[in-house]
Amino acid sequence: MPTTNTTTSTTTPEPKNAAAWLTAPKTRPFRVAEAPMPVAGPDEVVVRTRAVALNPVDWYIQAMGIIVPAEGYPAVIGCDLAGDVISVGANATATFAPGDRVCGLAGTRGAGANHKSGAFQLYTKVDRAVLAKIPVSVSYAQAAVLPLGLSTAATAMFQKEAMALPLPVIGSTATTAVDAAGKKKVLLVWGGRTSVGSCAIQLAVAAGFDVATTASARNHAYCRSLGAAWAFDYRNPAIEDDIVAALKGRECVGVLDAWSRGSVAQCARVLLKLDENGSVGGGRKWVQTVMPSADMVDEEVPKGVEVGYAYGSTLANNEVGPATWGKWVPEALATGALQCKPDPEVVAQGLDGIQTACDTGAKDWGASSSPKLVVEIV
Ligand SMILES: NC(=O)c1ccc[n+]([C@@H]2O[C@H](COP(=O)([O-])OP(=O)(O)OC[C@H]3O[C@@H](n4cnc5c(N)ncnc54)[C@H](OP(=O)(O)O)[C@@H]3O)[C@@H](O)[C@H]2O)c1
The missing domain is CATH 3.40.50.720 (NAD(P)-binding Rossmann-like Domain)
Structure with missing residues (x-):
C-alpha cells in the first residue's frame, strides 16, 4: 500500500480581540470592531469574557457623555464580567491560573486608566483585587450580576x-x-x-x-x-x-x-x-x-x-478589595452564603447585543423588580 506523508499543523491561531466601541461622547450604537489584545500587568489577569451584565452607569455614560473624558474616546466601557482566565500577571499567580472560571469588576485602577479596558470586549484585563473564582455550580450569566453591585x-x-x-x-x-x-x-x-x-x-x-x-x-x-x-x-x-x-x-x-x-x-x-x-x-x-x-x-x-x-x-485601591473579593466572595460563593442576585435575565448574545441590552435597561430603569440584564458572549 502506498504511504502518503502528510503533516498536520497543530498551531492554534492567536486569539483576536474585538470590542463594542463607544466611538465618541453621546453616540449610539456601539460599534463592534477589532481591539488590541490586552496584556496582563503584574497585578492583572486577562479574562476571556463569557457574560457581561448591564448597569445604569453604562447607559448614562452612553447617553450623557459622563465619566469618560474626551481623550478617552474611542472607549470600551462596561463594569460586570464573568469568563475564563487566559493569562495571569506575576503578582496574581498564587490565586489565579489559566482556565479558572472567574467574575470581576472591569475598568478599575491601572486597568481602567485609558478607558479601553471595560467589560464590553472579548478579552479584558481585570485587577486581581476585584476578581474572584466562581464554582462550577454558578453559571457565567449568574456570576456576571455581582461585580459592580457587590x-x-x-x-x-x-x-x-x-x-x-x-x-x-x-x-x-x-x-x-x-x-x-x-x-x-x-x-x-x-x-x-x-x-x-x-x-x-x-x-x-x-x-x-x-x-x-x-x-x-x-x-x-x-x-x-x-x-x-x-x-x-x-x-x-x-x-x-x-x-x-x-x-x-x-x-x-x-x-x-x-x-x-x-x-x-x-x-x-x-x-x-x-x-x-x-x-x-x-x-x-x-x-x-x-x-x-x-x-x-x-x-x-x-x-x-x-x-x-x-x-x-x-475598593481596588485599599484593603476592602482583597478582604471581600479576595477572601470572602470565592468562599461565600462556594458555600452558598453569597447568592448571585438579582437573577440574570439574558437579553442578547454577542457584542452586537450590548446596544439592545443597554437600550432595554435605559427604558424602564428603577421600575419595580427591574431585571438584571445580561449579554452572553460565546
Ligand atoms: N457609586 C457608585 O459607584 C454606584 C455604582 C453602582 C450603582 N450606583 C447607584 O446605586 C443605585 C442602585 O443601582 P443598582 O444598579 O443596584 O439598581 P437596580 O438594581 O437597577 O435597582 C432596581 C430596583 O430599584 C428599586 N427601587 C426603585 N425606587 C426605589 C426607592 N425609592 N427605594 C428603594 N428601592 C427602590 C426597585 O425595587 P423594588 O423592585 O423592590 O421596587 C428596583 O427593583 C443607583 O442609584 C445607582 O446609580 C452607584
Missing part, C-alpha cells in the same frame, strides 16, 4: 471613610457587631431589591448584623431569602414609624441607602426617629449613599445626620 456595597459599608463596618466572615461567626445587651446590631439597607442592596444585605449578614430593608411588597420574600430580618414597603406612607417601632430596643449603626435617588432625606429622618427611640446607641447618625459625591444628592437632608458618599470601584 463592589459598591462593600465600598460603602467597609471603607474607612464610609461606614467602616466590620468585614464579612465566612460561616456567620462574626461577633464584632453586637450591642451592649449582646444583641446583634442592625443595619438598615434602603432598597434591598437593587443590585447594590441585594449584595449589601448578604455582606451585612456575613459581617454579623441583623438587616432591616425596604423594597416593594412583592420583593419582601426575596429580601428575606437573602438574609434580611425585616422588610418594609418604601411606598407605605407609615414606613418611617413602622421601622422605628420594629427596631425598638435594638441598636442601628446607620442606613446604607442603596437607591439614593430621592430617598436620602427619608433615610435621615428614619435615623433621627430611631435616635429619639433610643435605637442609635452611642454611634454616629450616618446615612451612607451610593452616590460618588454630594453634588449628586439633590435633596434637603435634615440636620443632625452625616451623609457619606462612595464610588464603587475604589
Whole structure:
C-alpha cells in the first residue's frame, strides 16, 4: 500500500480581540470592531469574557457623555464580567491560573486608566483585587450580576471613610457587631431589591448584623431569602414609624441607602426617629449613599445626620478589595452564603447585543423588580 506523508499543523491561531466601541461622547450604537489584545500587568489577569451584565452607569455614560473624558474616546466601557482566565500577571499567580472560571469588576485602577479596558470586549484585563473564582455550580450569566453591585456595597459599608463596618466572615461567626445587651446590631439597607442592596444585605449578614430593608411588597420574600430580618414597603406612607417601632430596643449603626435617588432625606429622618427611640446607641447618625459625591444628592437632608458618599470601584485601591473579593466572595460563593442576585435575565448574545441590552435597561430603569440584564458572549 502506498504511504502518503502528510503533516498536520497543530498551531492554534492567536486569539483576536474585538470590542463594542463607544466611538465618541453621546453616540449610539456601539460599534463592534477589532481591539488590541490586552496584556496582563503584574497585578492583572486577562479574562476571556463569557457574560457581561448591564448597569445604569453604562447607559448614562452612553447617553450623557459622563465619566469618560474626551481623550478617552474611542472607549470600551462596561463594569460586570464573568469568563475564563487566559493569562495571569506575576503578582496574581498564587490565586489565579489559566482556565479558572472567574467574575470581576472591569475598568478599575491601572486597568481602567485609558478607558479601553471595560467589560464590553472579548478579552479584558481585570485587577486581581476585584476578581474572584466562581464554582462550577454558578453559571457565567449568574456570576456576571455581582461585580459592580457587590463592589459598591462593600465600598460603602467597609471603607474607612464610609461606614467602616466590620468585614464579612465566612460561616456567620462574626461577633464584632453586637450591642451592649449582646444583641446583634442592625443595619438598615434602603432598597434591598437593587443590585447594590441585594449584595449589601448578604455582606451585612456575613459581617454579623441583623438587616432591616425596604423594597416593594412583592420583593419582601426575596429580601428575606437573602438574609434580611425585616422588610418594609418604601411606598407605605407609615414606613418611617413602622421601622422605628420594629427596631425598638435594638441598636442601628446607620442606613446604607442603596437607591439614593430621592430617598436620602427619608433615610435621615428614619435615623433621627430611631435616635429619639433610643435605637442609635452611642454611634454616629450616618446615612451612607451610593452616590460618588454630594453634588449628586439633590435633596434637603435634615440636620443632625452625616451623609457619606462612595464610588464603587475604589475598593481596588485599599484593603476592602482583597478582604471581600479576595477572601470572602470565592468562599461565600462556594458555600452558598453569597447568592448571585438579582437573577440574570439574558437579553442578547454577542457584542452586537450590548446596544439592545443597554437600550432595554435605559427604558424602564428603577421600575419595580427591574431585571438584571445580561449579554452572553460565546
Ligand atoms: N457609586 C457608585 O459607584 C454606584 C455604582 C453602582 C450603582 N450606583 C447607584 O446605586 C443605585 C442602585 O443601582 P443598582 O444598579 O443596584 O439598581 P437596580 O438594581 O437597577 O435597582 C432596581 C430596583 O430599584 C428599586 N427601587 C426603585 N425606587 C426605589 C426607592 N425609592 N427605594 C428603594 N428601592 C427602590 C426597585 O425595587 P423594588 O423592585 O423592590 O421596587 C428596583 O427593583 C443607583 O442609584 C445607582 O446609580 C452607584
